[in-house]
Each structure stands twice: as structure tokens, then as C-alpha cells.
Amino acid sequence: MRRLASFDLAAVSIVLLAAAFRFYRIEFSFVDAHSWRQVTNADITRHFAEGVMNPFMPRVSWGGLNGAVGMEFPLLHYLTAIVWLITGETERIARTVAVAFSLASVVLMYFLGTRLFGRPAGRAAAFLLAVSPSAVYFGRSFLSDTPMLAFSIGAVLAWDRYFDRPTALRMVVAALITALAALVKLPAILVLGGIGGLALSRHRWAALRDKGLWAGCLSAVLLVAAWYWHADRIYLETGLTQAVFRPSGTYPQDVAPDVLFGSISHWSTSQQLLSREFWVGMLDRFFGLHLTAFGFLGALVGTVFVWRSGRGLAVGLWALAGFTLLVVAAEGQWKHEFHQLPLLPPLALLFGVAAAPLFDGSVLKRYAPLPLAVFVVAIGLCAASVEAFRQSSARVTLYRTETLSGHFIAHGSYLQSVVPPDALIITVDYDMEGANSPMLVYYARRQGWSFDISTISPKVIENLRTFYGAKYFASSIGARLLEKRPDVEYYLKGFERISTPYEVNDLLLVDLGKAKAR
Template sequence: MRPHPALSGTPPKGIWWPIGLGTLLRLFQIWMPVLGVHSWRQADTAAMARHFSQNNTPIWLPQIDWGGASAGFVESEFPIYPFLVSRMYALTGVQEWLGRGLSVLCSGLTIWLVIRLGRRWFNPNAGWWAGLAFAVAPLGVYFGRTFQAEALLLLCAAAALESLSLWRERRSRWALALSWIGLTTAGLIKVIPLLWLGLPLLMVQLTAAPRERAEPWPTLLNRSIRLLSSAWFWLYIGTSLATVAAWYWHAHNLGQSSGLSFGFWGAGADRSSASLLLDANSWINLLLRVVVRLLAVVGAPFLLLGLHKSWRTGGGQIAISGMVGLLLCTIATMRSSTIHEYYQLPLLLFSSPLIGLGWQCWQPTRPRWQPRLVLSLGLAISITVLSVDYWAVEQRQSRAWMPLARTIRNELPETARIVSVTSTDPTLLNLARRQGWLISSKQLTPERLQRWQAAGATHLAGSFVWDKTYRPMPDQREQRLRTLAGSSPNAWIDQRRQAYLIPIDDLHPQH
């Protein structure tokens, strides 16, 4: 009898199936303006790309929109993603779908690398299903087409893992160099990959061949001693850390001189929280987010099955070390992790191969209709989550904010400086493609209006019903803003009285 494909290790189809499906899902609404979930993060990235293109500034001088009357140079992560987008802008002009397209390209390549990692750690069949799990994960789909560097970050991490494995097998220098580039670029994009990526890279060197049983402690100790005595190991680690440190030293100095920063360091960073670490609700919410948005619910039992089947193998230990690294990063950045769901996104690199292995072990023993039902259910859950939690939010915010943004683009000169009444959210400034100030509606005072006017502010802009682009405006502040707009003879108010654009000259201190 011919063995079942899952048992023989033969992938059920070509790798273009998961890559094609994942790319198709990520192309949905690719033309949308930079709005939606985490639009504030995307807006800053899009602003950097626009400024790189328009001002022809070098990559080490990133600019944002909320610098007031200044040039807007900011302390930031290494801006390789917006700089790459700006090179495309040089050919076509500012077309923000190109930034989303770059994310889709990076995400498609990552699906291919996840398939390779699944093959390497387990077998070809597990690799194919790993690619499919990564392709349809709701969080992977959404952040695989957003205007931010997360898709490039995952690509670099996956490339570092695959290349270092190739180097271990073949001792190819180009593979080692490619792994170094992947690790270093990931660290430049965000510092925390040095932990969640560094641990599995270390395990690649210390474990047995991925498909073999784990080695005893004496052998593991011998491997560790040999690795620590290797010159290439210290050169690899040392130069990577030095490169990352050099950039963040430069970025810190840039922030010190401009006064503008994303708040990486110091008490103002507010990334960790002891109270959240001890709060059971925080962990329950994170778990639900992972199960629903990362694993599409049906992936959870196959992840557990894959962990059970692989924890004594080299490949399983590599994947588990990545998950442990992410847990440590979550503990170190608990507040940020609970707010920014893309902090859990790298989990897909390690959970997807385990899900693929779990599926491979479960599928052959079931009647054909059961796997088909589970696959259909997983895809339906993924599309439902994407539709309700992500795509619909982009459409709703576009209807609320784009009329105001287009009015600013069309009626005001490019040199106009806008006071955006959207608290700390720069989305409106990016949509309008203007620079200026960010202010909360509760901080509007005659003294501030006078200072902005003296600094060159020309207009006050915002919404009556939205404080940030995603947070409703309190009733009392809405009434105050409507009164303020009504006092201006030249104010622009949209047809539904949702937004306003008021010349600063119309606003006198008594208002």
C-alpha cells in the first residue's frame, strides 16, 4: 500500500499555494490610506518615507510631521523600511500603496522561509502546513500589509535563522554573512529581536541536527565550550551588537538635539509594568489575543500537539527557544506588549512550524471530511477577524477623516503648519501631508494658540466626534470645539459636521 503523503514526508501541493493565498489576503484594501488599527505607528513611518523622498535627506536623518516649526528630525529605530519606500517614491511620487506593497512582498518571502524552516526542523509536509498557518493567521495578514517595518522585521529574522542553519551544514561564508545581516537589521529595526531571535540562533548552533533527538547535557556542554572558543562567534555577535549600539547612540544624539523622540529610553519609555505582570487579566487578554488573532483558534490544539511531538528534537528545541525568548520580551515590555499587538507577531515564526507538525500528525488518522472542515473553519475565522477588527476599521476611519485631509491637501499650501487636535496621534498630519503640532482637545488654551501663531501655525484641524483617530471625543470637549469653530467666519466644517479646519488668525485669546 502506498503511504499517506503526510507520513511519507511529501508535501500535499506546491509551495505556491500557501504563498499565493497569503499574498492574496494581504492585497485586500492595499490602496487604503494610512488609517486603521495602529495607524499612529504607520503614520510616522509613512511621514518618514515622504520626507526622505521630498527632502532627499540621508537615511540617518529621519523626519516626522509633529515637530512643530522645526524640521522634525527624530530619535527613532533605524529607518530602513521608510527609506526603501522613499526610493520607490522617487520614481512614482508619493503613493502610499507602495509601502503596503513592500510589506506584502516581505511577508510573501517570509511565508517561503517559514516553509523552509518547517522542512528543516521537521519534514517537508510539516513545512508546507507551516507556510499555510503563517499565510492565513489574522495578525500576520494585517501586519503583512501595513505601512510599518514589522513585515521586513519578520523577513530578516526568518532569513537569519535559515541562513545560519545553512552555514552550520555547509560552512558557507555567504550564508553566515546573510545571517549576520538578518540579525543586525532586525536589531536595528527593533532592539528586542536581539533576545527573541538571539536565543533560537544560539540553539541552532548548540542543538543536534533539527530532526534528531536532543543530545545529553555533556554533549551540549561540549558544544557550548567549542562555540564560546570560536572566533567567528564573537565576531558575529560583537559586530552585530556594535552596529546596533552605534545607530541608537546616533539616534539618541539626534533626539537630544531636536527634542523629538519615540521614547525608547528612560522613565518616559513606560514599556514595563510590575502591576500588569501580576495582573491575571493582562495575561488572559494576551492569551485570547494570541489564540484568536494569531492562531485563528483552530491552530491552538495543533500547536500544543506539535510541542508535544517535538520538544525532544533539535528542531523543536529551536522553535521552543524562540517562544521562550518572546515570553521574556513580553515580561520585559509588559505594558507595550498589552497595547501593541504587533509585539506578539514574531510568535508566528516559531508557532507555525509547530502547528504544521501537529497537523501532520493528526491529519492521516482522520476521515477526509474532518481536515477539510477544520481548514474551512480556520479560514472563515481568519477572514471574520480581519473583516471585523481590521478592514472595517480602515473603511470607517477613512470616511471620518479623509474629507478633512483632502481639504487640507487641496486648499492649503504645502508650507502651511497645522495644529492637529488629535492628542498624540499623528495620523491626520500624515493624511494631510503637512507638518505641525499635536495637541489634545483638553489642552487648547488662548496662550497656546498665541504661541502656535507666533511659531507659524496657520490652521487648527480635528474632529468634533473623535479625540484621536480611534477614540471618541467626550461630550463636553465636543461642545467646546463646536463653539470655537462657530466663532470663526472662515472655518471649514464638513457636511456632516464631523470635522473642522479653522484659520488660527480667526481665533482670538478670549475664545
């Protein structure tokens, strides 16, 4: 009877709504927004599935034959590789694995909100996470930020259970989930702010004497530190990284001699922090993309009322930690919408506090018969959610159905038919900031190196051809490359150019193994 009594139809409906949103355009290949990072993750997954299933040595196709890369712990990649071994490699399946983590976030948010502020607040918090346009889009994107969100919420929930009954088992579980959050994405270490606030709200200053809390948190931090030390050792050996502590978008000098790479910084600058455009843009992003208008207003109201609860400090410190990340890493925050995802859980909880009456049957039945009241509220919330999604920037800037990078699929498919499977290729995918691009090598299912128009040079090509065994040169922007880099054009004229069919006539393909007279 207890199990039946605990069944929550509203919560189940919210999870189903979340699933419906996330399966929107799930059939897309990884050519929508943030395709570069999604394809990199898929590339690593493919190396696991087709090569050695060693999660401690992730590999990429744009790093030559070795391709070992220093990065966050590849849990999403590894689990998806296992699924691919069963189902076969499809991008839809990879997105579905991400959706599973995203739905887990909604479920965990429901349980966390219920424990902290009551069942109606838990429903409301889960609802906002279910329909947030950014949580929806990134919840079906093949990014590590999706499991990060689930583990972050799960970590706070696990510690709350530990504080109920501080056993060794509960401490170990909480510590492992906390570690996993930051292992899959380092910024999640800021969840310690929420955990610390929760400890203080539960036990006040006596929490500082909780040996289990200290042991669990320190163990989590040590596990995280050990992994990123290992990742940095990989970088020092291969020169390849995914922007953990070292600059990404570069190659070592022995691979790319005399190339000055312009690495991308994620850290704040005084110019960015003092920019009105940055703060107005961020406000607009939270209002329209992350929270929706009703979620934004609800979170503001919740900020006032959350302090009436004994758990307000947990949410406050969690949100403060997320805001600190936004300030410290403003450049990265500006360029990548998913960098604000660590802020969504505490903001969803604030919304839950404010919107709880809409999800409380005892309140609704005061105004109408309960079935009618629930029906009206449910229809209203669903309609508001759909309209908020339609009005958000997600459809244009993230799904961007009119500007998909589909040419990489066509070019890659053609390269598969021409370039031998074991041939190393050099690619140029972008005008600038394109070094380490995974796009063409992934869809061509080949290995090699990738540069952009500003970093490729005859010296680089000759070095890779002579000393590293590069056999082909390919560019998805061939005409633009030859126009902007006459030195590269002159060099490539010394080799046989392979004619391409009309469907991929913008693809430049040169056989570096067949020299010819100029």
C-alpha cells in the same frame, strides 16, 4: 534535474494562499486599526520621497520645520520611498511593499522548517504563518513589524546555513540579517535566543568556541547599538521620538511650555502581571487571532514532539525569548497586538512539527489515492483557514470596516485647499494621548505640531504662533474641544475662524495670522 526535483507545488500553493489573504482590502487607506503608526510611517516615507533621501535622518510632519525623529532604522520607509519615486505616492503601493516582506516571511519559514524538521513540517509551518489572522492583517499593514518578522526568520535560517559550512561569507550574511531584524524593530534582538539554541543543538558546548558565531553576533549587536545611539542623539536634539528608549507623545518645554505630558509606558507592572484579565485576554488573542484554534492546538502538540528532534532547543529558546518579552513589556503587549509577532515563528515551527503528516504525501497516500487525498486535505485546510479568519477578532477590531477613521482624509483634503503649503499648523486630533498624532498633518500634507484636548492650551498656541511661526489651528474634534476647553475657546475667539462646508462641519479651522477684536 535537481532544480526540477526540488520544486514544491504545495509550498508554492501556500505562498499563493498567503498572497490571497493579504490582498484582502489592500485598497484601504491607513485609517484602519493602528492607523496612527501606519500614517507615521507613511509620513516619514513621504519626507524621503519629496525631500532628502537620507535614511539616517528620518523626519515627521508633526515636529515643526525640522521634524527629525529618533526611531528604529527606517528600512521599510526608505524602500517604499524609492518605489513611490517610480510609481507615485499611493497607500496601496505602500501596503504592497509590506505584503512583499510578509510573503518573504512565509517563504523563509518554509525553508527554515524544512531544514530543521523536514519538508512536510516546513510546509505546515509556512501554512500557519500564511493564514494566521494577525500575520495576514499586519502583513498588509505599513508597519516595521512586517520586515522584522522576515528578517528574524531569515536570521535563524542564515545561521543554520553557516553551521553547515562556517565560511566568512556565510557569517557576514547571517550577521547582517540578524542586525537588520533588530534595526527595523528592536525586540527582534530576542532572535538571538533562537540562534543560540540552534548553535547548541548543532554543536553542543563546542558552539561556544565558534569564533565566527561570536564575531557575527557581536557585530550584529554593535550595529544595532550604534543605530539606536544615533537615534537617541536625534531625540536629544529635537525632543522627538518613536518610543525606542525615550517616552513618546511629548514635546520639549521650549515647544510646549508648562505642559505635563502623560507618556505611554510599555513596561510591565505588578498589577498587570497579576491580572487575570491580562492572561485570559492574551490566551484568547493567541487562540483566536495569532494562531487560530487549529494552530493553537497544533503548537501545543508540537511542544511535546519537538524534543524528539535534535533541533528542539532552538525552537524552545526562541519561544522562551518571545515569552520573556511578553512578560517584561506587558503594558505594550496588551495595547498592541503586533507586539506578539516575534512569538509567531517559533510557534509556527511547533505547529509544523505536529501537523507535518497532513502535508506529507507519503502519509496521505496510505489512506487514499494521492491526488484525492491532497485535494481533500487542501480543501479542508483552506476551509478551516477561511472560517478561522471569519471567526477571529481581526475583522472587527483590526479591519474594522464599520469604524474607519475616514474623517481625517476628508478634513485633510479640505485643509489642502485652504491652508497654504508652507504654512505651519497646530492640530488636535484626539481627546487624550494624542500628542504627536500624525493623522491630520499627514492627510493635509502640511507640517506643524499636534496635541490633544488635555495638552493643548492658549500658552502653547501663543508660543508656537509667536516664536515658531504657526499660522493655523485645526481640530478634527472642534466641537468637543471647545466644549471641554473654554480657555482655548476664549483664546481662539481672538482670531478669524474659517467657515467649513457641511461635509467637514466638525472641523475647526482658525487663521492665527488674522487677529480680531473680541
